[in-house]
Amino acid sequence: MLYKEGLSDEGKEIFLEAMKVVVPPSVIEPLLILAWDGTRKKGVAKVIEFSPSKFRYGSYQIVNFSQLPLGGHIGSKSNKVVCLPGKEYITSFNFEEGKAVAIVFYVRENNELKKVFGSITTHRNRKRAVYLMYPEHNKLNKTVFKSSVIVDVARASDS
Numbered sequence: 001m002l003y004k005e006g007l008s009d010e011g012k013e014i015f016l017e018a019m020k021v022v023v024p025p026s027v028i029e030p031l032l033i034l035a036w037d038g039t040r041k042k043g044v045a046k047v048i049e050f051s052p053s054k055f056r057y058g059s060y061q062i063v064n065f066s067q068l069p070l071g072g073h074i075g076s077k078s079n080k081v082v083c084l085p086g087k088e089y090i091t092s093f094n095f096e097e098g099k100a101v102a103i104v105f106y107v108r109e110n111n112e113l114k115k116v117f118g119s120i121t122t123h124r125n126r127k128r129a130v131y132l133m134y135p136e137h138n139k140l141n142k143t144v145f146k147s148s149v150i151v152d153v154a155r156a157s158d159s
Contacts, residue, residue, distance in 0.1 A: 065134035
Protein backbone atom coordinates (compact mmCIF):
# COMPACT_ATOMS: atom_id res chain seq x y z
CA MET A 1 0.00 0.00 0.00
CA LEU A 2 1.07 3.55 -0.65
CA TYR A 3 0.11 6.31 1.75
CA LYS A 4 -0.28 10.07 1.69
CA GLU A 5 -0.33 12.63 4.47
CA GLY A 6 -3.71 13.87 5.62
CA LEU A 7 -5.64 15.22 8.57
CA SER A 8 -7.93 13.35 10.94
CA ASP A 9 -11.33 14.71 11.94
CA GLU A 10 -9.60 16.14 15.00
CA GLY A 11 -7.04 17.97 12.85
CA LYS A 12 -4.11 15.66 13.65
CA GLU A 13 -1.67 14.71 10.90
CA ILE A 14 -2.19 11.11 9.83
CA PHE A 15 -1.32 8.86 6.91
CA LEU A 16 -4.17 7.89 4.60
CA GLU A 17 -4.24 5.10 2.05
CA ALA A 18 -3.42 6.57 -1.36
CA MET A 19 -3.53 3.40 -3.44
CA LYS A 20 -3.12 -0.34 -3.25
CA VAL A 21 -0.46 -1.96 -5.38
CA VAL A 22 -0.65 -5.67 -6.06
CA VAL A 23 2.32 -7.62 -7.37
CA PRO A 24 1.05 -10.29 -9.78
CA PRO A 25 2.18 -13.81 -8.80
CA SER A 26 3.87 -14.22 -12.21
CA VAL A 27 6.29 -11.34 -11.51
CA ILE A 28 9.63 -12.65 -10.20
CA GLU A 29 11.45 -9.34 -9.50
CA PRO A 30 9.00 -6.43 -9.35
CA LEU A 31 9.87 -2.86 -10.21
CA LEU A 32 7.25 -0.36 -9.03
CA ILE A 33 6.72 2.58 -11.38
CA LEU A 34 4.78 5.61 -10.12
CA ALA A 35 3.48 8.24 -12.52
CA TRP A 36 0.86 10.95 -12.71
CA ASP A 37 -2.33 10.30 -14.58
CA GLY A 38 -2.98 12.51 -17.60
CA THR A 39 -4.54 15.24 -15.43
CA ARG A 40 -1.68 15.34 -12.89
CA LYS A 41 -4.30 15.17 -10.14
CA LYS A 42 -3.72 11.60 -9.04
CA GLY A 43 -0.99 9.05 -9.30
CA VAL A 44 -0.98 5.68 -10.97
CA ALA A 45 1.17 2.69 -10.13
CA LYS A 46 2.42 -0.09 -12.35
CA VAL A 47 4.39 -3.18 -11.35
CA ILE A 48 6.64 -4.45 -14.13
CA GLU A 49 8.91 -7.45 -14.44
CA PHE A 50 12.58 -6.69 -13.86
CA SER A 51 13.99 -10.20 -13.55
CA PRO A 52 16.79 -10.82 -16.08
CA SER A 53 15.25 -14.26 -16.72
CA LYS A 54 12.12 -12.60 -18.17
CA PHE A 55 13.46 -9.15 -19.14
CA ARG A 56 16.83 -10.09 -20.62
CA TYR A 57 19.77 -7.78 -21.11
CA GLY A 58 19.74 -6.57 -24.70
CA SER A 59 15.92 -6.20 -24.56
CA TYR A 60 13.54 -3.26 -24.53
CA GLN A 61 10.39 -2.86 -22.45
CA ILE A 62 7.61 -0.40 -23.21
CA VAL A 63 5.16 0.65 -20.47
CA ASN A 64 2.04 2.38 -21.77
CA PHE A 65 0.28 4.53 -19.15
CA SER A 66 -2.16 5.94 -21.73
CA GLN A 67 -5.67 4.89 -22.73
CA LEU A 68 -4.53 4.51 -26.36
CA PRO A 69 -2.64 1.64 -27.97
CA LEU A 70 0.94 2.49 -28.92
CA GLY A 71 2.38 1.15 -32.13
CA GLY A 72 5.79 1.59 -33.64
CA HIS A 73 9.06 -0.10 -34.39
CA ILE A 74 12.49 -0.69 -32.94
CA GLY A 75 15.44 -0.76 -35.31
CA SER A 76 13.57 -1.07 -38.59
CA LYS A 77 9.95 -0.87 -39.68
CA SER A 78 9.83 -4.67 -39.89
CA ASN A 79 10.46 -4.91 -36.10
CA LYS A 80 6.92 -3.88 -35.16
CA VAL A 81 5.86 -3.16 -31.59
CA VAL A 82 2.30 -2.88 -30.25
CA CYS A 83 1.64 -1.99 -26.61
CA LEU A 84 -1.97 -2.00 -25.45
CA PRO A 85 -3.39 0.69 -23.13
CA GLY A 86 -2.23 0.33 -19.53
CA LYS A 87 0.03 -2.62 -20.39
CA GLU A 88 3.72 -3.33 -20.80
CA TYR A 89 5.49 -5.11 -23.63
CA ILE A 90 8.94 -6.73 -23.62
CA THR A 91 10.71 -7.18 -26.93
CA SER A 92 14.08 -8.44 -28.01
CA PHE A 93 15.63 -8.22 -31.45
CA ASN A 94 19.02 -9.56 -32.53
CA PHE A 95 20.85 -6.30 -33.08
CA GLU A 96 24.59 -6.09 -33.59
CA GLU A 97 26.55 -4.82 -30.56
CA GLY A 98 27.04 -1.05 -30.87
CA LYS A 99 24.44 -0.64 -33.65
CA ALA A 100 22.46 2.61 -33.73
CA VAL A 101 18.81 1.67 -33.19
CA ALA A 102 15.86 3.95 -33.97
CA ILE A 103 12.86 3.69 -31.64
CA VAL A 104 9.57 5.21 -32.81
CA PHE A 105 6.08 5.10 -31.27
CA TYR A 106 2.76 6.28 -32.72
CA VAL A 107 -0.85 6.59 -31.60
CA ARG A 108 -3.88 6.69 -33.86
CA GLU A 109 -5.96 9.86 -33.48
CA ASN A 110 -8.82 10.78 -35.81
CA ASN A 111 -7.84 7.95 -38.19
CA GLU A 112 -4.30 9.34 -38.51
CA LEU A 113 -1.02 8.10 -37.08
CA LYS A 114 0.57 10.67 -34.79
CA LYS A 115 4.23 10.25 -33.84
CA VAL A 116 4.57 10.58 -30.06
CA PHE A 117 8.14 9.39 -29.53
CA GLY A 118 11.31 9.10 -31.57
CA SER A 119 14.84 8.40 -30.39
CA ILE A 120 18.06 6.73 -31.42
CA THR A 121 20.00 4.59 -28.99
CA THR A 122 23.11 2.47 -29.21
CA HIS A 123 22.30 -1.21 -28.74
CA ARG A 124 24.35 -2.96 -26.08
CA ASN A 125 23.92 -6.62 -25.18
CA ARG A 126 24.67 -5.76 -21.52
CA LYS A 127 22.00 -3.04 -21.42
CA ARG A 128 18.23 -3.16 -21.13
CA ALA A 129 15.90 -0.19 -21.28
CA VAL A 130 12.37 0.54 -20.05
CA TYR A 131 10.49 3.22 -22.01
CA LEU A 132 7.71 4.83 -19.97
CA MET A 133 5.07 6.52 -22.11
CA TYR A 134 2.44 8.60 -20.35
CA PRO A 135 -0.09 11.22 -21.45
CA GLU A 136 -0.49 14.75 -20.14
CA HIS A 137 -2.84 17.55 -21.03
CA ASN A 138 -1.16 20.76 -22.15
CA LYS A 139 -2.49 24.31 -21.65
CA LEU A 140 -4.74 23.92 -24.71
CA ASN A 141 -6.17 20.73 -23.12
CA LYS A 142 -4.64 18.60 -25.88
CA THR A 143 -3.12 15.27 -24.99
CA VAL A 144 0.64 15.15 -25.41
CA PHE A 145 2.88 12.21 -24.60
CA LYS A 146 5.76 12.45 -22.16
CA SER A 147 8.43 9.81 -21.87
CA SER A 148 11.08 8.63 -19.47
CA VAL A 149 13.67 5.92 -19.94
CA ILE A 150 15.19 3.66 -17.30
CA VAL A 151 18.44 2.04 -18.42
CA ASP A 152 20.00 -0.88 -16.56
CA VAL A 153 23.52 -2.02 -17.45
CA ALA A 154 24.76 -5.40 -16.26
CA ARG A 155 28.04 -5.66 -14.44
CA ALA A 156 30.56 -7.78 -16.32
CA SER A 157 29.93 -10.69 -13.92
CA ASP A 158 26.10 -10.46 -14.34
CA SER A 159 25.80 -10.83 -18.10
